[in-house]
Amino acid sequence: MGIELNTPETADLGRALAALREWQSDDAPMQLHPGDLGWFWRFGADATAAAVRTWSQDGRVLAFGFLDGDDVLRVTTAPERLHDAALAERMAADIADPERGVLPAGKVNVEVPTGAALHDHLAAIGWGTDEAWTPLRRDLTAPVEDPGLRIETAGPGQAELRAGLHRSAFEGSTFSADHWRAMASGPEYADARCLIGYDGPDAVAAVTVWSAGPGRPGIIEPMGVHADHRGRGHGKAVCVAAAAALRDLGASSALVCTPSTLTGAVATYRSAGFEPLPERLDRHREG
Incomplete structure (x- = not known):
C-alpha cells in the first residue's frame, strides 16, 4: 500500500x-x-x-x-x-x-x-x-535551582488570572478563561502544568510546560511576563520554574523555540540555563 x-x-x-x-x-x-x-x-x-x-x-x-x-x-x-x-x-x-x-x-x-x-x-x-528560529535546550539531569519567585500551579480557580497574565504579556491576545478550561480538558494536559510566578502579592509571570512522558524532552509553550512587571528578571525566574516542573514530570530536557529576531527572549532563556541550538529556517512559498 x-x-x-x-x-x-x-x-x-x-x-x-x-x-x-x-x-x-x-x-x-x-x-x-x-x-x-x-x-x-x-x-x-x-x-x-x-x-x-x-x-x-x-x-x-x-x-x-x-x-x-x-x-x-x-x-x-x-x-x-x-x-x-x-x-x-x-x-x-x-x-x-x-x-x-x-x-x-x-x-x-x-x-x-x-x-x-x-x-x-x-x-x-x-x-x-x-x-x-532559535531553539534552546536545558538538560534536566541535575536538580534545578530555586527560581527566586513564589510559584503556584494554576488550576480552574486561577483560570481567569492565568488568562489575564497571558493577554498582558502578548498584545492582541484573546486568550480567555474558557480557552484555558478547554486546553486543560485536552488529553495532553495530563502531562502539563500552568505555573504562575508571584513577586510578593503580585502575579507577574506565567508559563505552561508540556511533557511527552518520562525520559523525553518537554517544551515551554507559552511563557510571558505581565506588561507592568518587565525588566525585573521575572522571565528568567519563571523559565527556571518551568524547567523544574518538567524535571518533576520526568522530562529529560526542556526545549523552547523563539524567533531569532527576538533577541531579548533568546537572552532570557539563556539566562535561565537554556543553551541555543543551531538556527532553524522555515520553508516559504511566495504565492
Missing part, C-alpha cells in the same frame, strides 16, 4: 498523538511536540483534529502535520523517516497542491526539522527559506 494523506477524525486523533509522543527524543532536531497540539486545544477538540494532517502507510503514521493558523504548517516525521526521499517527495507534492487540503494557495510557510529530506524536496519545487 502507498503513502496516504489523512485528516483524522476527532475520535482518531489519539493514535496520531501517541505516535508524535513516541518520536520525541533528545537525539532528534527540534521538532513538532505534543505540547504544541496541547496549547492549540484551547480552541477545542474538533478544531484541533481539523488542523492535523497525517501521512501513513499500512496503518502506521509516518509523518504528522499541524496547521498552526491558516498559512503555517508545522511538520515532523518518524525518526527513521527523516531522510526518506519517497516520503518527502509525497509530502512536498501534497503540501504544494492547494487542492489536496494541506495548505491554501498563496503565501504559506512550512516548519520542517533541520536536516529533513523535505527541505530538499520543497527547495526543488521553488520554495525558499524564511524566518529564522
Whole structure:
C-alpha cells in the first residue's frame, strides 16, 4: 500500500498523538511536540483534529502535520523517516497542491526539522527559506535551582488570572478563561502544568510546560511576563520554574523555540540555563 494523506477524525486523533509522543527524543532536531497540539486545544477538540494532517502507510503514521493558523504548517516525521526521499517527495507534492487540503494557495510557510529530506524536496519545487528560529535546550539531569519567585500551579480557580497574565504579556491576545478550561480538558494536559510566578502579592509571570512522558524532552509553550512587571528578571525566574516542573514530570530536557529576531527572549532563556541550538529556517512559498 502507498503513502496516504489523512485528516483524522476527532475520535482518531489519539493514535496520531501517541505516535508524535513516541518520536520525541533528545537525539532528534527540534521538532513538532505534543505540547504544541496541547496549547492549540484551547480552541477545542474538533478544531484541533481539523488542523492535523497525517501521512501513513499500512496503518502506521509516518509523518504528522499541524496547521498552526491558516498559512503555517508545522511538520515532523518518524525518526527513521527523516531522510526518506519517497516520503518527502509525497509530502512536498501534497503540501504544494492547494487542492489536496494541506495548505491554501498563496503565501504559506512550512516548519520542517533541520536536516529533513523535505527541505530538499520543497527547495526543488521553488520554495525558499524564511524566518529564522532559535531553539534552546536545558538538560534536566541535575536538580534545578530555586527560581527566586513564589510559584503556584494554576488550576480552574486561577483560570481567569492565568488568562489575564497571558493577554498582558502578548498584545492582541484573546486568550480567555474558557480557552484555558478547554486546553486543560485536552488529553495532553495530563502531562502539563500552568505555573504562575508571584513577586510578593503580585502575579507577574506565567508559563505552561508540556511533557511527552518520562525520559523525553518537554517544551515551554507559552511563557510571558505581565506588561507592568518587565525588566525585573521575572522571565528568567519563571523559565527556571518551568524547567523544574518538567524535571518533576520526568522530562529529560526542556526545549523552547523563539524567533531569532527576538533577541531579548533568546537572552532570557539563556539566562535561565537554556543553551541555543543551531538556527532553524522555515520553508516559504511566495504565492
